[in-house]
Amino acid sequence: MLSSQTKSNEIVFGSCNKDLLEEIIFYGIGLGADFVEIFIENTNNSSVLAEEDFITSVSPSFGRGAGIRIFKGKKDGFVSTNDLTKHGLMRSVSQAIEMLDITDNKIEVFKGLNKHRDYCLSKKKWINEVPSIHEISEKLLVSTKSLKKNNKIITRKGSYSRNLQEVIIASSDGTYVSDIRLHQTVGLNVIASDAQYRSSGSRRFGSSGMPNEFRLWDHEKAANDVFESSMNMLYADYVDAGQMPVVLANKFGGVIFHEACGHLLETTQIERGTTPFENKLNEKIAHESVTAIDEGISEGYFGSLSVDDEGMEPEKSVLIKDGILKKFISDRAGELRTGHKRTGSGRRQNYSFAAASRMRNTYIAKGEHSKEDLINSISEGLYCKSMGGGSVGATGQFNFAVEEGYLIKNGKLTSPVKGATLIGEAKEVMPKISMCGNDLELAPGFCGSISGSVNVTVGQPHIKVDSITVGGR
Amino acid sequence: MNSKEITTQISKAADSLNLKKWDYGASFSNDYSVQVDKGEAKQLKASQKQILTIRVWNESNLVGITTTSDISQSGIEKALNQANIASDFGNKNERTEFSPLAKDPIEVKYTKKRKPVGIKKLLTLLREAEVKLLESHESIKSVPYNGLSESFYERVYANSDGAFRSYTKSQAALYLYARAEENNKKPRSSGSVKLGYGVEDIDIESCIKDASSKTISHLNYSSIKTDKYLICFSPESFLTIINAFSSMFNARSILDGVSLSNKNSIGQKLSTEALNIYDDGLHEKNISSSPFDGEGTPTKRLCLINKGRLENFIHSESTARIFKTIPTGHAGLGSKVSVSPDWIVVEKSDENSDLKTSLDHSTYEGEFVYIEELNAIHAGVRASQGSFSLPFDGWLYKNGKKISIESATVAGDIKYLLKNIVNIETNQEVTTSGISPHVWVDDLSITGDA
Numbered sequence: 011m012l013s014s015q016t017k018s019n020e021i022v023f024g025s026c027n028k029d030l031l032e033e034i035i036f037y038g039i040g041l042g043a044d045f046v047e048i049f050i051e052n053t054n055n056s057s058v059l060a061e062e063d064f065i066t067s068v069s070p071s072f073g074r075g076a077g078i079r080i081f082k083g084k085k086d087g088f089v090s091t092n093d094l095t096k097h098g099l100m101r102s103v104s105q106a107i108e109m110l111d112i113t114d115n116k117i118e119v120f121k122g123l124n125k126h127r128d129y130c131l132s133k134k135k136w137i138n139e140v141p142s143i144h145e146i147s148e149k150l151l152v153s154t155k156s157l158k159k160n161n162k163i164i165t166r167k168g169s170y171s172r173n174l175q176e177v178i179i180a181s182s183d184g185t186y187v188s189d190i191r192l193h194q195t196v197g198l199n200v201i202a203s204d205a206q207y208r209s210s211g212s213r214r215f216g217s218s219g220m221p222n223e224f225r226l227w228d229h230e231k232a233a234n235d236v237f238e239s240s241m242n243m244l245y246a247d248y249v250d251a252g253q254m255p256v257v258l259a260n261k262f263g264g265v266i267f268h269e270a271c272g273h274l275l276e277t278t279q280i281e282r283g284t285t286p287f288e289n290k291l292n293e294k295i296a297h298e299s300v301t302a303i304d305e306g307i308s309e310g311y312f313g314s315l316s317v318d319d320e321g322m323e324p325e326k327s328v329l330i331k332d333g334i335l336k337k338f339i340s341d342r343a344g345e346l347r348t349g350h351k352r353t354g355s356g357r358r359q360n361y362s363f364a365a366a367s368r369m370r371n372t373y374i375a376k377g378e379h380s381k382e383d384l385i386n387s388i389s390e391g392l393y394c395k396s397m398g399g400g401s402v403g404a405t406g407q408f409n410f411a412v413e414e415g416y417l418i419k420n421g422k423l424t425s426p427v428k429g430a431t432l433i434g435e436a437k438e439v440m441p442k443i444s445m446c447g448n449d450l451e452l453a454p455g456f457c458g459s460i461s462g463s464v465n466v467t468v469g470q471p472h473i474k475v476d477s478i479t480v481g482g483r
Numbered sequence: 484m485n486s487k488e489i490t491t492q493i494s495k496a497a498d499s500l501n502l503k504k505w506d507y508g509a510s511f512s513n514d515y516s517v518q519v520d521k522g523e524a525k526q527l528k529a530s531q532k533q534i535l536t537i538r539v540w541n542e543s544n545l546v547g548i549t550t551t552s553d554i555s556q557s558g559i560e561k562a563l564n565q566a567n568i569a570s571d572f573g574n575k576n577e578r579t580e581f582s583p584l585a586k587d588p589i590e591v592k593y594t595k596k597r598k599p600v601g602i603k604k605l606l607t608l609l610r611e612a613e614v615k616l617l618e619s620h621e622s623i624k625s626v627p628y629n630g631l632s633e634s635f636y637e638r639v640y641a642n643s644d645g646a647f648r649s650y651t652k653s654q655a656a657l658y659l660y661a662r663a664e665e666n667n668k669k670p671r672s673s674g675s676v677k678l679g680y681g682v683e684d685i686d687i688e689s690c691i692k693d694a695s696s697k698t699i700s701h702l703n704y705s706s707i708k709t710d711k712y713l714i715c716f717s718p719e720s721f722l723t724i725i726n727a728f729s730s731m732f733n734a735r736s737i738l739d740g741v742s743l744s745n746k747n748s749i750g751q752k753l754s755t756e757a758l759n760i761y762d763d764g765l766h767e768k769n770i771s772s773s774p775f776d777g778e779g780t781p782t783k784r785l786c787l788i789n790k791g792r793l794e795n796f797i798h799s800e801s802t803a804r805i806f807k808t809i810p811t812g813h814a815g816l817g818s819k820v821s822v823s824p825d826w827i828v829v830e831k832s833d834e835n836s837d838l839k840t841s842l843d844h845s846t847y848e849g850e851f852v853y854i855e856e857l858n859a860i861h862a863g864v865r866a867s868q869g870s871f872s873l874p875f876d877g878w879l880y881k882n883g884k885k886i887s888i889e890s891a892t893v894a895g896d897i898k899y900l901l902k903n904i905v906n907i908e909t910n911q912e913v914t915t916s917g918i919s920p921h922v923w924v925d926d927l928s929i930t931g932d933a
Contacts, residue, residue, distance in 0.1 A: 058572075059818075059819060061739065064574060064575065064576045065572050065574065066574045066576070066577070066819050067574070067817070067818035067819035068547070068548075068569045068572040068573075068818055069548055069549075069550070069569070069817065069818040070548075070549050070550075070565045070566075070568075070569055071549060071550035071551060072549070072550075072551050072553065072561070072562075072565070073550075073551050073552030073553055074552065074553055075552060084523075085523060085524045085525060085526070085527070086526055086527070087526075087527040087528075087529075088526060088527070088528045088529075089528070089529045089530065090528075090529075090530040090531070090532070091530070091531045092531065092532065092533055092552050092553070092554075093531070105529050106527075106529070108602075109527040109529065109602045109603075110524075110527065111603065143568075143569070143572055144572075147572060164740050165739065165740035165741060165867075201740060201741065201867050208867065208868040208869070209868065210865065210867055210868065248894075251709045251894075251928070251930035252709060252930075253932060281520070281525075282520075282625070282627035282628070283624075283625045283627055283662070284627045284662065362530055362532065364526065364528070398862055399859075399861050399862035400859060400862045401858060401859040401861075401862060403672065403858065403874075405662070405669060405670045405671060405672045406670075407874070407890050409858070409859050409862065409863070409874040409892065410862060411862045411863055411872065428870075429870055429872055429894060430872075431863060431872040431873075431874070431892050431894070431930075433874060433890055433891075433892060433930070433932070434890070435669075435890070479890065479930065479931075479932040480930070481872050481874075481891075481892035481894060481930035482872070482894060482928070482930060483894050483895070483928040
């Protein structure tokens with residue numbers, strides 16, 4: 011039915027909803043819940059696609075919804091809904107309670123919500139500061155035009171997306187928070203072709219909380235980079251498969267640490283019993299040259315947050331210090347079920363997912379070597395300049411596509427090679443990262459996992475892996 | 484609001500904005516799912532979702548679009564307004580129209596809508612399944628990935644020209660991924676997925692049995708030597724490859740320059756004459772079948788490869804108009820309308836005399852690699868270039884013995900793969916993504932670390 015509720019009986023963004031939220035939490039606690047959490051969001055998104063010399067797609071979208079999670083003991087019931095009326099939210103609480111089959115009479119104490127922590131104050135103007143569709147379109151078209159550098163480029167694309175998310179988080183431990191999140195990404199892609207040869211190149215850039223960032227984006231530099239990459243790879247031979255030392259470039263090269271090791275340090279993996287690092291706290295799990303960090307506090311980075319999706323401010327977590335495992339990435343359920351303290355890492359794609367322990371900005375810290383030191387140390391191996399995506403299996407095996415690779419011979423970069431895949435297991439590869447460069451850089455990405463797709467940053471300096479399986483032909 | 488009321492509401496709001504031409508697609512769903520951990524409920528989920536996508540055509544016949552989950556009167560008005568604003572940026576280079584088939588009759592068959600069994604029943608069934616799987620073999624220590632869900636949904640398409648289509652369905656899914664551990668060996672994992680119209684249609688026992696036997700069969704493993712091998716693709720893995728390179732059949736991909744085919748590729752020989760491939764969204768085994776696509780075009784069976792030659796492309800309204808043909812029922816509603824296959828069916832054609840029929844996965848005694856499942860498709864496939872390099876789960880058959888392969892990838896080129904098919908077995912198997920027999924391919928590269 012069309013909404014006919016009065017304003018006081020539904021969530022209104024930008025207003026004080028404290029009484030209504032407290033009423034709903036009291037309702038859940040009164041029905042026997044140990045813990046009640048309400049996550050409400052309002053989104054205003056937009057995306058633009060330029061192909062060749064035309065804007066071919068402009069897609070605005072907006073929506074609102076709520077995710078309600080009830081804990082009883084260590085189990086939880088989660089209900090999501092688009093109905094933000096008091097009736098709709100209470101119905102969702104009832105549904106979650108019913109699912110959990112709560113029968114005991116023990117009632118927890120709810121003392122009401124704490125003072126509102128409002129992270130929105132300086133952010134409300136963002137929606138008026140982000141570039142207009144017209145401005146975005148013009149710059150994307152200039153960008154795709156910049157990619158047209160020779161007649162071997164047969165496909166040129168530029169894409170932009172903006173996600174503006176306003177959230178309200180309230181829970182029975184008193185948490186009461188509002189925040190506005192802004193994420194923008196822009197990417198360029200080309201396909202080059204010459205007779206039977208084909209190659210592609212792509213780069214993506216992203217920021218959080220920086221409404222002006224797209225205007226500052228150096229599209230010429232990006233276009234040159236993508237073009238050069240596609241040209242370098244156009245006539246590349248397939249790599250010969252085998253075991254060899256590799257040097258992984260900085261920026262998105264960090265995706266390997268993210269996928270192969272980072273996920274295994276999330277408490278969700280401990281809960282499942284799928285991480286080999288579960289009982290390795292304060293033990294050596296990596297080469298002593300490796301220090302790895304996960305944090306949500308670096309201003310402007312794609313994985314940064316003012317507050318996580320459970321209302322906790324993010325911390326800087328040193329996961330591995332000089333090869334020794336120091337910390338796991340934890341959320342509320344992770345703390346409850348594994349005992350590892352929350353790290354401000356409870357994240358979700360949107361209201362329809364329950365938060366889970368997820369990475370934010372994750373990187374290997376810089377070392378003391380130059381990139382040349384790493385390459386010079388290898389007589390025969392592979393330099394992975396640009397990485398594609400990858401995945402990790404249920405037993406920890408990972409594989410990653412190398413988008414742009416070069417053979418290393420006698421300490422020098424030689425011919426480009428394509429078709430390479432890096433295969434291994436974190437437990438075996440981490441001790442083989444023997445050299446870290448001094449050129450740490452980060453790159454944005456999207457991470458898909460149990461609580462949906464979230465914005466993250468991956469990163470590292472150039473690193474050398476002494477030996478890894480390279481798949482090829 | 485139900486779908487008729489939404490249509491009326493959109494029509495009224497469009498009139499007030501003087502928008503003469505519009506269409507919309509909507510989906511409404513109620514989903515319930517459970518996960519367990521060693522006999523205990525882990526997470527129980529319920530969700531109610533609604534999504535509305537509205538397109539409008541402005542006076543210059545340019546299209547704008549907006550998607551929203553707010554299906555209130557104000558939400559609909561806001562969506563129409565936003566779509567109207569977006570239409571100023573509509574694609575001037577490629578016109579979009581209503582599908583000429585949006586009012587044709589649709590074939591609704593095999594619609595089996597079940598009633599919800601409820602969270603408690605889902606939980607009981609999944610707990611029992613987990614226990615049985617754990618008890619099926621002493622090496623199976625946990626079932627880290629598991630879930631049982633049921634979903635009830637309605638899909639709608641309507642336009643200002645009077646087209647209105649709606650259907651409701653139910654679907655249930657069970658997945659069980661077990662983890663086995665033995666002393667001084669690496670943990671091994673495998674699993675099984677089963678779909679049904681409702682929970683009562685899911686063969687839970689066979690899901691447990693499959694998950695158990697697959698997991699156990701990987702306990703004795705070994706590395707494989709990097710080399711070229713004779714490969715037998717399981718039905719599931721062959722369908723994975725075909726779906727990954729479906730841009731070969733996709734008119735949208737051709738127009739976008741990301742397909743290995745071009746406008747003139749129809750009739751091109753891609754493979755042995757023994758190979759037929761269809762897209763058959765309405766197949767009785769396709770639990771997720773939809774009688775119409777995002778533009779309201781009826782879904783139908785379409786031959787993609789006939790006796791080894793490219794026979795048809797899949798189309799949306801606009802690609803069909805550009806190719807001077809009719810839409811095929813493969814469109815997804817969006818600012819840029821997408822095109823994708825529904826349900827791939829692979830079969831052996833009548834022209835199969837060149838096949839080596841002695842190659843049968845259950846009887847062949849020579850050396851070959853059996854690929855059970857391909858992984859990391861998003862990372863290892865370059866569809867626009869035709870190349871792939873993919874990790875897989877499978878076995879090496881050698882000297883009458885079968886041993887699980889540890890950590891290996893298969894690499895090649897889709898055109899090379901199709902041309903090197905040496906046998907297509909007779910028996911087809913139903914999978915979650917289509918139907919296929921076992922398919923044998925000679926001389927593909929495998930990288931292992933032996």
